[in-house]
Amino acid sequence: MLKDIPEYPVEDVAIAVVNEKNSEWEKEWNVYVINLKAVTLESVLVTSTGYGIIGEEEIKTCTLRHSLENIPANSFGKVEPIMESVFVINNEYWLSFYLNNKMYDKKYVFLAESIREENFTLIPVINKRGVMIK
Numbered sequence: 001m002l003k004d005i006p007e008y009p010v011e012d013v014a015i016a017v018v019n020e021k022n023s024e025w026e027k028e029w030n031v032y033v034i035n036l037k038a039v040t041l042e043s044v045l046v047t048s049t050g051y052g053i054i055g056e057e058e059i060k061t062c063t064l065r066h067s068l069e070n071i072p073a074n075s076f077g078k079v080e081p082i083m084e085s086v087f088v089i090n091n092e093y094w095l096s097f098y099l100n101n102k103m104y105d106k107k108y109v110f111l112a113e114s115i116r117e118e119n120f121t122l123i124p125v126i127n128k129r130g131v132m133i134k
Contacts, residue, residue, distance in 0.1 A: 010106035012036040015093045016123045017082060017115050018130035029115075031079040033095060034125050034132070035071040041097040044068040046079050052089030052112050059089055071097075076125050087115045108133045 014034040022028045031048070035041050046068065050061035068077040082091065089112050096105040110131065120129045 006102075008102055008104050010095070010104050012134075013041065013095065013097075013104075013106070014132050014134040015079075015095065015108040015110075016076075016126065016130050016132040017091075017110060018123055018126060018128050019120075020128060029082045029084060031082050031093065032076045032123075032126060033068060033071060033079060034076045034123065035073060036124060036134075037099075038073050039099065040073055041071045041099060044071050044077060044095070044097045046096075047094045048080060048092065050086045050089045050091045054088060061086065061089075074125055088112055091115070 013036065016032045016034055018030050018032060020028055020030055033044060033046060044067070046066045047063055048066070049063040050059070052059055064080065066079050068079070071077045079093070091110040093108045094105065095108065096103065098104070110133065115131050119131050121132060123130050123132050
Protein backbone atom coordinates (compact mmCIF):
# COMPACT_ATOMS: atom_id res chain seq x y z
CA MET A 1 0.00 0.00 0.00
CA LEU A 2 1.10 3.58 -0.63
CA LYS A 3 0.81 4.44 3.05
CA ASP A 4 3.48 1.84 3.83
CA ILE A 5 6.09 3.44 1.56
CA PRO A 6 8.29 5.79 3.60
CA GLU A 7 8.64 9.37 2.40
CA TYR A 8 11.98 11.06 2.89
CA PRO A 9 12.15 14.87 2.76
CA VAL A 10 14.24 16.32 -0.06
CA GLU A 11 16.61 19.01 1.18
CA ASP A 12 19.43 20.91 -0.48
CA VAL A 13 18.34 19.97 -4.00
CA ALA A 14 16.83 22.57 -6.32
CA ILE A 15 15.50 22.99 -9.84
CA ALA A 16 16.49 26.16 -11.69
CA VAL A 17 15.57 27.80 -14.99
CA VAL A 18 18.53 29.79 -16.27
CA ASN A 19 18.75 32.35 -19.06
CA GLU A 20 21.96 31.70 -21.01
CA LYS A 21 23.64 32.38 -24.34
CA ASN A 22 24.16 29.47 -26.72
CA SER A 23 27.24 28.91 -28.90
CA GLU A 24 25.88 31.45 -31.40
CA TRP A 25 25.35 34.03 -28.64
CA GLU A 26 21.56 33.75 -28.88
CA LYS A 27 19.42 33.78 -25.74
CA GLU A 28 18.19 30.37 -24.58
CA TRP A 29 16.64 28.96 -21.43
CA ASN A 30 17.79 25.76 -19.73
CA VAL A 31 16.54 23.75 -16.77
CA TYR A 32 19.00 22.34 -14.23
CA VAL A 33 18.99 20.13 -11.14
CA ILE A 34 21.24 21.74 -8.52
CA ASN A 35 22.81 19.42 -5.93
CA LEU A 36 23.72 21.53 -2.89
CA LYS A 37 24.51 18.45 -0.81
CA ALA A 38 27.98 17.21 0.15
CA VAL A 39 27.19 13.80 -1.37
CA THR A 40 26.39 12.47 -4.86
CA LEU A 41 22.77 12.04 -5.99
CA GLU A 42 22.49 8.66 -7.70
CA SER A 43 20.20 7.47 -10.50
CA VAL A 44 18.63 10.90 -11.00
CA LEU A 45 15.40 10.90 -13.02
CA VAL A 46 13.34 13.96 -13.95
CA THR A 47 9.96 14.14 -15.67
CA SER A 48 8.73 17.45 -17.02
CA THR A 49 5.35 18.63 -18.19
CA GLY A 50 3.53 21.91 -18.68
CA TYR A 51 -0.15 22.65 -18.07
CA GLY A 52 -2.52 25.55 -17.72
CA ILE A 53 -5.18 27.65 -19.41
CA ILE A 54 -4.52 30.19 -22.14
CA GLY A 55 -7.59 32.24 -22.92
CA GLU A 56 -10.33 29.64 -22.57
CA GLU A 57 -8.26 26.75 -23.88
CA GLU A 58 -6.78 24.14 -21.56
CA ILE A 59 -3.16 23.41 -22.53
CA LYS A 60 -1.03 20.41 -21.62
CA THR A 61 2.40 19.63 -23.03
CA CYS A 62 3.74 16.15 -23.50
CA THR A 63 5.58 14.58 -20.58
CA LEU A 64 9.31 14.21 -21.09
CA ARG A 65 11.53 11.87 -19.09
CA HIS A 66 15.21 12.53 -18.47
CA SER A 67 17.89 10.34 -16.93
CA LEU A 68 20.83 12.30 -15.52
CA GLU A 69 22.66 9.31 -13.98
CA ASN A 70 24.58 10.78 -11.02
CA ILE A 71 25.04 14.40 -9.95
CA PRO A 72 28.18 14.88 -7.84
CA ALA A 73 28.19 16.87 -4.60
CA ASN A 74 27.88 20.65 -5.02
CA SER A 75 27.29 20.28 -8.73
CA PHE A 76 24.47 20.42 -11.28
CA GLY A 77 22.99 18.50 -14.18
CA LYS A 78 21.25 19.94 -17.23
CA VAL A 79 17.72 18.58 -17.66
CA GLU A 80 16.48 20.24 -20.84
CA PRO A 81 16.14 23.45 -22.79
CA ILE A 82 12.79 25.17 -22.28
CA MET A 83 10.97 27.48 -24.67
CA GLU A 84 10.00 30.92 -23.43
CA SER A 85 6.52 30.41 -24.92
CA VAL A 86 5.61 27.91 -22.15
CA PHE A 87 6.31 30.38 -19.34
CA VAL A 88 2.62 31.40 -19.48
CA ILE A 89 1.61 27.98 -18.12
CA ASN A 90 2.72 25.97 -15.08
CA ASN A 91 5.91 23.96 -15.64
CA GLU A 92 6.22 20.89 -13.42
CA TYR A 93 9.36 18.87 -12.73
CA TRP A 94 9.20 15.62 -10.77
CA LEU A 95 12.63 14.68 -9.44
CA SER A 96 13.61 11.22 -8.15
CA PHE A 97 17.02 10.03 -6.96
CA TYR A 98 18.73 7.61 -4.63
CA LEU A 99 20.80 8.59 -1.63
CA ASN A 100 22.18 6.04 0.84
CA ASN A 101 20.07 3.31 -0.79
CA LYS A 102 16.86 5.26 -0.16
CA MET A 103 14.67 6.72 -2.87
CA TYR A 104 13.75 10.40 -2.65
CA ASP A 105 11.33 12.32 -4.82
CA LYS A 106 9.87 15.79 -4.96
CA LYS A 107 7.66 17.82 -7.26
CA TYR A 108 8.76 21.33 -8.24
CA VAL A 109 6.28 23.64 -10.01
CA PHE A 110 7.17 26.92 -11.67
CA LEU A 111 3.81 28.68 -11.65
CA ALA A 112 2.58 30.46 -14.77
CA GLU A 113 4.38 33.78 -15.34
CA SER A 114 6.86 33.12 -12.49
CA ILE A 115 9.86 32.73 -14.79
CA ARG A 116 10.61 36.39 -15.36
CA GLU A 117 13.50 38.72 -14.74
CA GLU A 118 12.09 40.36 -11.60
CA ASN A 119 12.20 36.90 -9.95
CA PHE A 120 15.82 36.21 -10.94
CA THR A 121 18.41 35.36 -8.32
CA LEU A 122 21.99 34.19 -8.51
CA ILE A 123 21.80 30.40 -8.85
CA PRO A 124 24.36 28.72 -6.57
CA VAL A 125 26.94 26.35 -8.11
CA ILE A 126 26.05 27.49 -11.66
CA ASN A 127 26.75 31.14 -10.79
CA LYS A 128 24.28 32.45 -13.36
CA ARG A 129 21.00 34.32 -12.93
CA GLY A 130 17.64 32.60 -13.15
CA VAL A 131 14.65 31.37 -11.15
CA MET A 132 15.14 28.59 -8.62
CA ILE A 133 12.86 26.43 -6.48
CA LYS A 134 14.44 24.66 -3.54
